[in-house]
Amino acid sequence: MNIILLGPPGAGKGTQAKQISDKYNIPHISTGDIFRKNISEKTELGVKAQGYIDKGLLVPDELTIDIVKDRLSNVDCKNGFLLDGFPRTVKQAEALDLFLEDKEHKIDYALLIKVPESSILERMTGRRVCSKCGASYHIKFNPSKVAGKCDICGSDIIQRKDDSEETVQERLDVYSRQTEPLIDYYTSAKILCAVDGTQDIDVVFENVCDILGR
Ligand code: ADP
Numbered sequence: 001m002n003i004i005l006l007g008p009p010g011a012g013k014g015t016q017a018k019q020i021s022d023k024y025n026i027p028h029i030s031t032g033d034i035f036r037k038n039i040s041e042k043t044e045l046g047v048k049a050q051g052y053i054d055k056g057l058l059v060p061d062e063l064t065i066d067i068v069k070d071r072l073s074n075v076d077c078k079n080g081f082l083l084d085g086f087p088r089t090v091k092q093a094e095a096l097d098l099f100l101e102d103k104e105h106k107i108d109y110a111l112l113i114k115v116p117e118s119s120i121l122e123r124m125t126g127r128r129v130c131s132k133c134g135a136s137y138h139i140k141f142n143p144s145k146v147a148g149k150c151d152i153c154g155s156d157i158i159q160r161k162d163d164s165e166e167t168v169q170e171r172l173d174v175y176s177r178q179t180e181p182l183i184d185y186y187t188s189a190k191i192l193c194a195v196d197g198t199q200d201i202d203v204v205f206e207n208v209c210d211i212l213g214r
């Protein structure tokens with residue numbers, strides 16, 4: 001099963017992705033996580049990407065598309081994959097379609113997690129993430145069991161630099177300008193499915209499973 005997750009920053013893509021990946025046994029590929037790993041390891045890609053990410057802007061398509069193609073060429077993707085945070089532009093979506101077409105594959109579901117802009121700021125500024133495995137927590141809605149430590153791997157939980165109030169506003173603008181057009185793109189392709197992302201995390205996941213099959 002090949003799935004992509006769509007939705008504004010803070011919609012809960014990463015949170016749902018972890019559960020979907022476990023249940024359906026497909027790798028969770030987050031371009032944000034890939035960039036952050038490269039930034040912490042100070043690779044050439046990380047150095048190039050950091051300036052954009054810190055400002056809340058998208059990393060250019062030329063850098064992003066090849067990374068995803070590489071990752072999807074890995075053997076662990078042959079029975080399916082879950083893309084979280086890619087595509088974010090129509091150009092990325094077209095490149096992904098061409099790449100999959102070449103391999104006689106396609107996307108089965110474009111899953112849109114819908115959350116109104118009014119809820120996003122609280123979600124984003126209260127978000128905390130594991131510095132090692134990327135798991136997402138929230139100080140109010142989804143706190144870790146032990147304060148400051150990841151439930152999954154025990155590493156320290158931190159706040160992302162780009163989750164500050166000013167950067168979040170920029171990211172929301174970028175989303176509506178550059179990423180929202182993908183909703184039409186995948187509606188035309190007849191693979192868009194939407195879930196109400198304002199419900200509790202477990203309820204959202206139940207709705208997702210209703211769509212994907214159990
Ligand atoms: P995204 O990957 O779409 O940016 P995350 O999964 O990181 O979003 O979630 C953003 C923040 O909102 C996190 O702090 C997360 O714990 C919290 N969150 C995720 N889903 C829900 C939900 N259904 N209700 C309340 N808070 C949520």
Ligand code: ADP
Pocket residue numbers: 008009010013014031032033035052053054056057058059060064084085086087088092162171
């Ligand atoms: P969020 O949790 O808000 O959805 P991500 O972790 O997916 O954020 O991405 C963090 C940042 O990494 C983005 O704001 C953007 O700068 C960069 N990024 C991630 N994925 C892409 C992509 N597909 N194209 C361009 N930039 C990206």
Ligand code: ZN
Pocket residue numbers: 130131132133134135150151152153154155
């Ligand atoms: Zn962790």
